[in-house]
Amino acid sequence: MKTLHVEAGMHLYGGALQVVFLLQGLQRRGDEAVLVCPRGSAIAEAARPYAARVHEIAMKGDLDLGLPGRLAALIRAERPALVHLHSRRGSDLWGGVAARRTGVPAVLSRRVDNREPRGWVACKYRLYDRVIAISEGIRKVLLDEGLAPAQVVCVHSAVDTQRYRPGRDELPWLRREFGLADDELTVAMAAQFIPRKGHRTLLAALPAVLAAQPRTRVLLFGQGPEQDAVRQQAQALGLAERVVFAGFRQDLARVLPCVDVMVHPAELEGLGVALLQAAACGLPIVAGRAGGIPEIVRPGLNGELIEPGDAEGLARHLVALLADPALRARYGAAGRQLVLDHFSVDAMVDGNRAVYRDAVEGRAVRRAGG
Numbered sequence: 001m002k003t004l005h006v007e008a009g010m011h012l013y014g015g016a017l018q019v020v021f022l023l024q025g026l027q028r029r030g031d032e033a034v035l036v037c038p039r040g041s042a043i044a045e046a047a048r049p050y051a052a053r054v055h056e057i058a059m060k061g062d063l064d065l066g067l068p069g070r071l072a073a074l075i076r077a078e079r080p081a082l083v084h085l086h087s088r089r090g091s092d093l094w095g096g097v098a099a100r101r102t103g104v105p106a107v108l109s110r111r112v113d114n115r116e117p118r119g120w121v122a123c124k125y126r127l128y129d130r131v132i133a134i135s136e137g138i139r140k141v142l143l144d145e146g147l148a149p150a151q152v153v154c155v156h157s158a159v160d161t162q163r164y165r166p167g168r169d170e171l172p173w174l175r176r177e178f179g180l181a182d183d184e185l186t187v188a189m190a191a192q193f194i195p196r197k198g199h200r201t202l203l204a205a206l207p208a209v210l211a212a213q214p215r216t217r218v219l220l221f222g223q224g225p226e227q228d229a230v231r232q233q234a235q236a237l238g239l240a241e242r243v244v245f246a247g248f249r250q251d252l253a254r255v256l257p258c259v260d261v262m263v264h265p266a267e268l269e270g271l272g273v274a275l276l277q278a279a280a281c282g283l284p285i286v287a288g289r290a291g292g293i294p295e296i297v298r299p300g301l302n303g304e305l306i307e308p309g310d311a312e313g314l315a316r317h318l319v320a321l322l323a324d325p326a327l328r329a330r331y332g333a334a335g336r337q338l339v340l341d342h343f344s345v346d347a348m349v350d351g352n353r354a355v356y357r358d359a360v361e362g363r364a365v366r367r368a369g370g
Contacts, residue, residue, distance in 0.1 A: 001356055002032040004080040004104075005051075006071065008059050008091035011248070012042040013192065014273030015111050018134075018157050018348070019043060019086050023050040025349030034078050036071065053078075062090045071098035082107060082356050085128075096127030105129045105363045107355055111157075111270040113138045113291035121145045129359040132352065135271040135292020153358075155351035156295070158343050159276035166282030166336060167257045174258040178244050184215045185322050188259040188283075190252060190274040191266070193224030198265030198288055203233050203243070204311035205265075205318065210242060212319040219259065223248045256281040260328060261321050266290050267308040280339045284331035286317045296343075302335030 005023065009016045019035070020043065026033045027050045035051040037043050038059040048054050057070050067090055075083060075098055085095040085108045092108055099106035108128040113135070116124075125131065125147055133139035134157045142152045175182065187209075191197040199220070209216055220230070220243060227245065234243045249255065252274075256262070262278035264287040271292035278285055279296060285303035287293050297303040304321075306313040321328055 002080045003082050003084055004034045004075060004078050005084045005086060006036045006091045006095045007043055007086040008038060008089040009087050010038055010041045012046055015087055016043045020046050021158055021345050022349055022352055023047050025345060036074055064090050067094040068097040071095055072101045075102045075104055081360055093124060100127055105359045107132060107359055110138050113141050113270055114268055115141060118145055129363055130355050132355055135295050137292040138270055153355050155348060156343055157271045157273055158345040158348035159280045159339055160345060161280050161340055163253045164277045164280035170254050171258045178219060180217055184217050185260045186217055186219055187261045187263050188219045189263050190221040192222050193226040193230055195226060196266060196268040198267055199230045200233060201265040201309055201311050201314060202263055203237060205315040206239055208315035209318050213322045216322060218243045219246050221246045221249055252277060256283060259283060265306060265314055269293050272296060276339060276343050279335035282332035282336045284321050284328045286314060302331045302338055
């Protein structure tokens with residue numbers, strides 16, 4: 001089956017990375033896939049080896065009234081059996097409009113768990129033959145908003161478990177790279193600097209953590225509009241020496257296995273690709289009870305959950321894990337097994353292909369019926 005994929009993100013963050021995994025898997029199965037993405041986006045080069053063609057076009061967001069026409073022209077030229085819309089920033093709505101104009105079935109991947117106005121949902125989601133939720137948490141949100149159960153399918157995001165795997169061989173490199181002493185323990189967070197990711201909750205928890213474990217350093221990976229504000233908060237709390245702003249990095253597969261604990265106190269989250277990567281690397285995780293996170297982090301099995309904004313609870317769990325190497329090892333091993341069992345790339349690719357077949361067949365049945 002030939003599919004056309006639309007990804008509007010400029011950076012190779014979690015959602016765009018899932019698109020690359022999907023295109024790679026489709027190619028291995030002999031399916032032709034075409035990618036449409038913004039000019040200059042990171043996914044263009046990352047996906048080129050796996051896509052039959054990559055079309056880089058202007059994408060200007062929700063108010064880009066010319067985007068439906070540009071997408072419709074590409075759909076007519078490529079003649080796919082189905083269009084798969086992978087992100088928002090206008091590509092979800094305008095991609096659905098373009099698919100409707102050209103008479104091609106459309107599938108939308110929903111990666112966030114924030115609610116939308118019910119009237120808007122009733123109008124917008126008529127454009128999609130199927131909606132793929134990347135977690136059961138997101139699927140529940142969509143069902144609560146009035147979508148029919150048959151329209152919404154959960155297909156979990158995936159992690160490359162060959163690339164992300166346990167191993168402390170790179171620990172000396174990690175210490176040199178980030179200026180860590182041999183006796184320091186590390187807590188890592190990998191997320192965009194946006195309010196819902198919970199950086200401020202982590203900083204609020206740190207004084208209590210450092211009081212119990214003063215030889216702890218925090219590595220913050222990522223970039224985003226809140227970065228300067230979070231840096232200022234760290235300085236105001238006297239934490240500048242304990243927090244490393246490590247930026248966006250492409251080598252997390254090298255970094256994460258050498259970290260002691262992963263933290264992600266998000267207030268909203270679709271699933272959390274960084275958490276899948278951390279679990280695959282054998283890290284214990286403390287995270288917010290939000291969206292699909294409880295599907296990755298199972299309290300007492302591979303980590304602990306806090307209520308969003310609960311800095312005291314976050315500090316308590318971090319202190320317990322930092323003080324107990326055996327507990328960290330047990331949680332880490334269980335997390336690795338959880339990922340192997342439920343979040344493989346093959347399962348994600350096959351799940352998407354099953355939705356494609358269902359959407360195309362369903363459209364054909366409706367057409368035959370009149």
